[in-house]
Amino acid sequence: MKTVAVMSGKGGTGKTMVAAGFAVFSQQRLLLADCDVDAANLSLLLKTSDTACRPFMGLDCASIDQSRCVGCGLCEAYCRFSAIDQGDDGVFQVNPLKCEGCAVCTLVCGEEAITISKRQSGEVCHSETPQGPLYHAELFSGSGTSGMLVFEVKKDALENKEKLPAFLIDGPPGIGCPVISAISGADAVVMVTEPGISALHDLQRLVTICRQFGVDMFLVLNKADLDKERAEDVKRYCAQEKIQMIGTIPFDPAVIAAARRGETIADTDTPAAISLKEAWKTLCTAMGIPQ
Amino acid sequence: MNIVIASGKGGTGKTMVSVNLAWSISQSYNVHLIDCDAEEPNVHLFFPGERSEQPVTAEVPEVDSEKCTLCGACGEFCRFGAISVLTKSVMIQPHLCHSCGGCQLACPVDAITEVPRKIGMIRQSSPSPSLTVISGILDEGEIAAPEVIKTAKKAGEWDGISVWDGPPGTACPVIETMDGADVCILVTESTPSGLADLKRAASLAKTLGIPRGIVINRSDGEDGPTLAFCKEENIPVIMMIPFDREIAAIHNRGAILSAEKKEWKEKFIQLYEDAIAIAGGNA
Numbered sequence A: 001m002k003t004v005a006v007m008s009g010k011g012g013t014g015k016t017m018v019a020a021g022f023a024v025f026s027q028q029r030l031l032l033a034d035c036d037v038d039a040a041n042l043s044l045l046l047k048t049s050d051t052a053c054r055p056f057m058g059l060d061c062a063s064i065d066q067s068r069c070v071g072c073g074l075c076e077a078y079c080r081f082s083a084i085d086q087g088d089d090g091v092f093q094v095n096p097l098k099c100e101g102c103a104v105c106t107l108v109c110g111e112e113a114i115t116i117s118k119r120q121s122g123e124v125c126h127s128e129t130p131q132g133p134l135y136h137a138e139l140f141s142g143s144g145t146s147g148m149l150v151f152e153v154k155k156d157a158l159e160n161k162e163k164l165p166a167f168l169i170d171g172p173p174g175i176g177c178p179v180i181s182a183i184s185g186a187d188a189v190v191m192v193t194e195p196g197i198s199a200l201h202d203l204q205r206l207v208t209i210c211r212q213f214g215v216d217m218f219l220v221l222n223k224a225d226l227d228k229e230r231a232e233d234v235k236r237y238c239a240q241e242k243i244q245m246i247g248t249i250p251f252d253p254a255v256i257a258a259a260r261r262g263e264t265i266a267d268t269d270t271p272a273a274i275s276l277k278e279a280w281k282t283l284c285t286a287m288g289i290p291q
Numbered sequence B: 001m002n003i004v005i006a007s008g009k010g011g012t013g014k015t016m017v018s019v020n021l022a023w024s025i026s027q028s029y030n031v032h033l034i035d036c037d038a039e040e041p042n043v044h045l046f047f048p049g050e051r052s053e054q055p056v057t058a059e060v061p062e063v064d065s066e067k068c069t070l071c072g073a074c075g076e077f078c079r080f081g082a083i084s085v086l087t088k089s090v091m092i093q094p095h096l097c098h099s100c101g102g103c104q105l106a107c108p109v110d111a112i113t114e115v116p117r118k119i120g121m122i123r124q125s126s127p128s129p130s131l132t133v134i135s136g137i138l139d140e141g142e143i144a145a146p147e148v149i150k151t152a153k154k155a156g157e158w159d160g161i162s163v164w165d166g167p168p169g170t171a172c173p174v175i176e177t178m179d180g181a182d183v184c185i186l187v188t189e190s191t192p193s194g195l196a197d198l199k200r201a202a203s204l205a206k207t208l209g210i211p212r213g214i215v216i217n218r219s220d221g222e223d224g225p226t227l228a229f230c231k232e233e234n235i236p237v238i239m240m241i242p243f244d245r246e247i248a249a250i251h252n253r254g255a256i257l258s259a260e261k262k263e264w265k266e267k268f269i270q271l272y273e274d275a276i277a278i279a280g281g282n283a
Helices: A013-024 A074-079 A104-108 A148-157 A177-185 A197-213 A228-241 A253-260 A271-287 B014-025 B075-076 B101-108 B147-156 B174-176 B192-207 B224-233 B245-251 B262-279
Strands: A002-007 A029-032 A049-057 A061-064 A083-084 A090-096 A114-117 A120-129 A132-139 A168-172 A187-191 A216-221 A244-248 B002-006 B029-035 B052-063 B083-085 B090-092 B113-127 B131-138 B161-165 B183-189 B212-219 B238-244
Touching: A002 A013, A002 A177, A002 A271, A013 A029, A013 A168, A013 A187, A013 A271, A013 B212, A029 A148, A049 A132, A049 A148, A049 B224, A061 A090, A074 A083, A074 A104, A120 B224, A132 A148, A148 A168, A148 A177, A148 B002, A177 A197, A187 A197, A187 A271, A197 A228, A197 A253, A216 A228, A216 B052, A228 A244, A253 B192, B002 B014, B002 B083, B002 B174, B002 B262, B014 B029, B014 B131, B014 B183, B014 B212, B014 B262, B029 B147, B052 B090, B052 B147, B075 B083, B075 B101, B083 B245, B101 B113, B113 B147, B147 B174, B174 B192, B183 B192, B183 B262, B192 B212, B192 B224, B212 B224, B212 B262, B238 B262
Parallel strands: A002 A168, A002 A187, A029 A132, A029 A168, A187 A216, A216 A244, B002 B161, B002 B183, B029 B131, B029 B161, B183 B212, B212 B238
Antiparallel strands: A049 A120, A061 A114, A083 A090, A120 A132, B052 B113, B083 B090, B113 B131
């Protein structure tokens, strides 16, 4: 099974639109994962049913037993994350938003007043869609561990027993922890970009990451006609870096209108849909994925 | 006065709002513009020119093999799997290290010291006497964006006006960026994804106790569900930016809308005044 991750560097270039379009254009059912776990939207575009979730345990968290605490302040002094504060009432408290569960406070506390416990930071979910099983997640507000959650979503997806020809991942923006977690193990990355100096700058940083992983790279240029000059910059960059452009999608308000109706680009009769369908075919041929 | 710009969904226009807001304020006051989107920083692209750079480092353990007895205490203590004590040596995986310093405390023979490892840089410039631009830039292949963000914010810390351009999402980089803000401006677009992610970001700001205001970008007049959410949550909509190919083109080529169009300078100054009112609980 080939694994393809749809990524972008810059946010809002159209990753989810492309991933949902690919899923609908595919004649085969695919294994699907939404790895943009702190802004997950693939389930808004695909028709999901039978959603089942399990708890995601993120980083551990410290808590202070006030009956044992003598107020020495060592925990606060040694905490590198400023997660322990002394309140106006003199009581030392753990701020769960900042605690990374490293347990250094338990090591320095002479009164054994601090314990470390598990905490739930979100949910990993599985839904059925007409395009195949979809794995997705919800990160709880104030929980930071998105890279770990991406790992869990992919792990659950890969335990699916259905025989499917490809694993399609809708990735997060950026180049950090969740992105590296999403690209890890992928055979190919489809990079979605748009004309503009920010998107090109972010794309270049993503390409550097992809080269570190040695994955095959493909590019979809979205909203191509919004700025023809900047679109040429992207084409020149691809030629120079030997990245295959598999699709050029024009800007089309009909695509936004479709999203508002809860439909994918594939459900529309637009030049954008035709171009994206061609992109999927080209990708399948290049990667040996049955269409 | 710290104003943080966030969105949840990527690509809604955070950087455009940050750049134009800071530039417009700088026509009357001194302002620090801090790029906290360390994974994909773009603010500096709008202010080309001379700049200084400083490395950002994270502390990682180094084991003195002369002193180490391979007792395993460090590996046992590390909760992030960054230290493996093997039969003949200790293996450190710096990418997994959270720089908590615990291994050094756990070692009974003082065999561990911490050494700095470069994970990114801070880039600073002064495009005008009243505007300082500071960017936190994560090195490609590194994961510790929050540490770079924290360093960038510290570099720009002062008593005056700061604008913090945040990363997308709601995870650790966003929490680090929002920490200490007086007001949060949420930039959204009226699509189902934009709204779903706006709800997440609005909820995070609320959890952190930061007063909120909303900017609707690329509006085509069909903003019903977004406006309904704002009303329900009692968050004021403090700016509407219409969908306009010309605005997009100006921003995409790296120019500053407020500098090219006087009416937008006025609008962004008004945005600043509204943000102050929200921060003071007077919205």
